[in-house]
Amino acid sequence: MDFERSDFPKDFVFGAATAAYQIEGHKFGGAGPTHWDTFAAGPGNVVRAEDGALACDHYHRFAEDLDLLKDAGMDAYRFSTSWARVMPDGRTVNPEGLDFYDRLVDAMLERGLQPFQTLYHWELPSALADQGGWMNRDTCHYFGDFTDVITDRIGDRVHAIATINEPWCVSYLSHFLGHHAPGLKDIRAAARAMHHINLAHGIAMTRLRAKGMENCGIVINFDHNDPADDTPQAAQATKTADAINNRWFIEAVTQGSYPDEALAGFAPHLPANWQDDMKEISQPIDFLGVNYYKRHIIAANQNTVWPKVDIMQGPGDKTQMGWEIFPAGLSALLIRLSEDYVGDLPMYVTENGMAWDDHLENGAVADPERTQFISDHIVATKRAIDAGANVQGFFYWSLLDNYEWAFGYEKRFGIIHVDFETLKRTPKASYHALKSAIAR
Ligand code: PNW
Numbered sequence: 001m002d003f004e005r006s007d008f009p010k011d012f013v014f015g016a017a018t019a020a021y022q023i024e025g026h027k028f029g030g031a032g033p034t035h036w037d038t039f040a041a042g043p044g045n046v047v048r049a050e051d052g053a054l055a056c057d058h059y060h061r062f063a064e065d066l067d068l069l070k071d072a073g074m075d076a077y078r079f080s081t082s083w084a085r086v087m088p089d090g091r092t093v094n095p096e097g098l099d100f101y102d103r104l105v106d107a108m109l110e111r112g113l114q115p116f117q118t119l120y121h122w123e124l125p126s127a128l129a130d131q132g133g134w135m136n137r138d139t140c141h142y143f144g145d146f147t148d149v150i151t152d153r154i155g156d157r158v159h160a161i162a163t164i165n166e167p168w169c170v171s172y173l174s175h176f177l178g179h180h181a182p183g184l185k186d187i188r189a190a191a192r193a194m195h196h197i198n199l200a201h202g203i204a205m206t207r208l209r210a211k212g213m214e215n216c217g218i219v220i221n222f223d224h225n226d227p228a229d230d231t232p233q234a235a236q237a238t239k240t241a242d243a244i245n246n247r248w249f250i251e252a253v254t255q256g257s258y259p260d261e262a263l264a265g266f267a268p269h270l271p272a273n274w275q276d277d278m279k280e281i282s283q284p285i286d287f288l289g290v291n292y293y294k295r296h297i298i299a300a301n302q303n304t305v306w307p308k309v310d311i312m313q314g315p316g317d318k319t320q321m322g323w324e325i326f327p328a329g330l331s332a333l334l335i336r337l338s339e340d341y342v343g344d345l346p347m348y349v350t351e352n353g354m355a356w357d358d359h360l361e362n363g364a365v366a367d368p369e370r371t372q373f374i375s376d377h378i379v380a381t382k383r384a385i386d387a388g389a390n391v392q393g394f395f396y397w398s399l400l401d402n403y404e405w406a407f408g409y410e411k412r413f414g415i416i417h418v419d420f421e422t423l424k425r426t427p428k429a430s431y432h433a434l435k436s437a438i439a440r
Contacts, residue, residue: 001375001433004440007382013114013393014438015076016069016415017351019121019165020085022402023058023065026051026123030096032088035129036122036405039181050408052123056400057423059100066107068416068427069399072435076114078350078395079104080121080165081154083146090125090142098153105154114159116350116395118219119147119204121165122405124181133182134171134193134200137271144203148211155213162289162350163204166221167197167249179406187306191269195277198252202280209283219289219350220249222337224329226314228299237300237309240264244307254341256282265306288342289350291397292333292377294319295326319373320355320411327376334384334391346392352377353397355404355411358428365417365428374415374434396434400425 005014021036040051058065069077083090085097108115120143128139147163155161164170174180176190184190201218208216225242227234243261251257256278258266294313301310314324334347354373358365378394385391401414409420415431418424 001371001378001437003375003378003382003437005438006440009385009392011392013075013348014434015074015078015114015116015393015395016072016399017078017395017397018058018399018402019080019118020082021052021055021121021123022398022404023056023400024052024082024085025054025057025059026082026084027053028057028059029085029100030088030094031082031085032090032094033126034084034123035126035133035181038126038129039183042183045183046406047408047410050403052403055403056418058400061423061425062104063107064425065399066111066113068425068431069113070111072415072427072431073438074113076116076159076393076395077108077399078116078118080118081150082123083120083143084123084125086150087125087146090128091145093149098150101150101154105157109157115154115157116160116162116348117154117158118162118165119143119150120163120170120200122170122180129182134175134196135189137196137199140196140200140203143200144207147204147207151208151211151213155211160215160217160287161208161213162217162219163201164197165219166291167194167201167218168221168245170197172244187265188269191266192271194248194266195270195274198249198281199277201253202277202283205283205285206280215286217285217287217289218253219291220253221291221293221351222246222250222333223293224295224326224333225298226295228297228310228312233300234298237307238298240307241296241298241309241311250288250337250341252278252281253285254282285345287346287348287392288337289348290334290337291351292330292349293321293352294323295329296324320357321407323354325354325373325376327380330377330380331383331387334381334389335387338384338389344390346390348393348395349377349381349391350395351397352394353413355413358401358412358417360417360419360426363426365426367428367430370415370428370430371433374430375437378437
């Protein structure tokens with residue numbers, strides 16, 4: 001790798017990230033059904049209709065997984081706490097679920113790993129999904145109750161708490177593009193979910209502050225957008241795409257407003273009196289989590305529905321997801337966020353990683369492409385720090401090959417290979433490369 005730990009500020013945190021539904025095995029420990037189980041069972045939604053019932057069986061193998069994190073020399077672990085495990089119907093507590101996260105957090109601390117918790121990484125309890133899920137404002141208040149319950153149990157030991165993972169994916173990708181649960185393509189559903197997920201963040205912040213919790217924030221995903229050509233139409237389309245994908249969420253949280261280019265389509269569909277929620281949504285946070293994967297090329301397309309844009313991949317090399325590899329976009333993003341939105345507020349790169357068609361051969365996985373990807377993005381992070389962005393950590397997505405949502409188990413993001421028949425873990429070459437870079 002083209003960096004070493006000593007290039008970074010003294011307390012810079014290196015870690016890896018996962019999410020509950022993608023690794024734990026949802027059939028264990030009394031977890032309730034989620035809208036991802038329903039979505040996966042529906043025709044044509046998920047590759048081979050796979051779900052998270054078994055996943056990596058992290059529920060039983062977490063000690064081994066945390067040992068691997070520790071052995072890599074990592075400082076921190078970003079994990080999520082499943083609402084449907086803790087409250088199977090979204091409202092009633094499952095003591096077994098709370099016990100699991102209690103053991104998990106203790107096991108991190110025993111190994112000297114800082115727990116970075118995410119409250120919502122996408123497995124909405126089916127009972128709430130059946131009542132409209134994120135289109136229904138009540139879900140935000142139930143999420144506040146879940147925040148109270150889980151925080152009362154593990155809040156004394158976690159290092160940082162993020163409310164929501166990737167509000168754009170929870171709302172726009174899931175209710176407008178239809179790619180994730182609940183799989184809707186409906187502007188009204190999308191607008192409501194895009195507001196309610198921000199409100200859920202605000203309500204969770206209120207509940208956390210009422211308990212005196214510090215180090216609380218949100219994780220937002222951002223793309224780097226470039227216009228397809230130098231026409232004014234492409235410039236305008238890029239502004240619109242940026243407003244929907246990037247600005248809607250960060251401006252709500254840091255400024256209490258929504259960008260005009262996005263309101264142009266969504267305003268008629270937002271819940272009544274949405275403005276009254278913006279104060280709670282924009283209360284101060286302690287850190288911003290930044291997820292970054294790719295660049296998009298944007299063109300205008302008058303022949304399609306609002307927002308009348310085509311979002312395309314750029315010309316560079318692609319990952320197994322078909323996503324363009326574009327590390328310069330991460331430097332630019334972190335600098336932009338610091339200049340335009342968060343100033344000196346601490347930021348963490350809470351996700352960055354690549355899927356690749358890895359093969360286990362003779363007990364090893366050679367993945368030089370991933371090693372290069374990680375190196376280039378960590379160097380890009382360092383460039384942003386040198387330019388003044390207050391970035392305090394980098395988490396690779398993901399620790400393990402896992403359930404990649406609509407792609408089932410087909411796309412492998414891990415630095416640790418998982419054989420989904422035997423569940424055996426094998427650290428890949430990229431794991432060893434990262435380990436030696438952060439040891440120096
Ligand atoms: C993120 N997009 O999802 C999630 O936080 C992870 O759970 C997931 O495994 C990882 O990135 C890799 O996909 C995204 O379409 C899903 O732009 C889709 C998009 C972005 C992020």
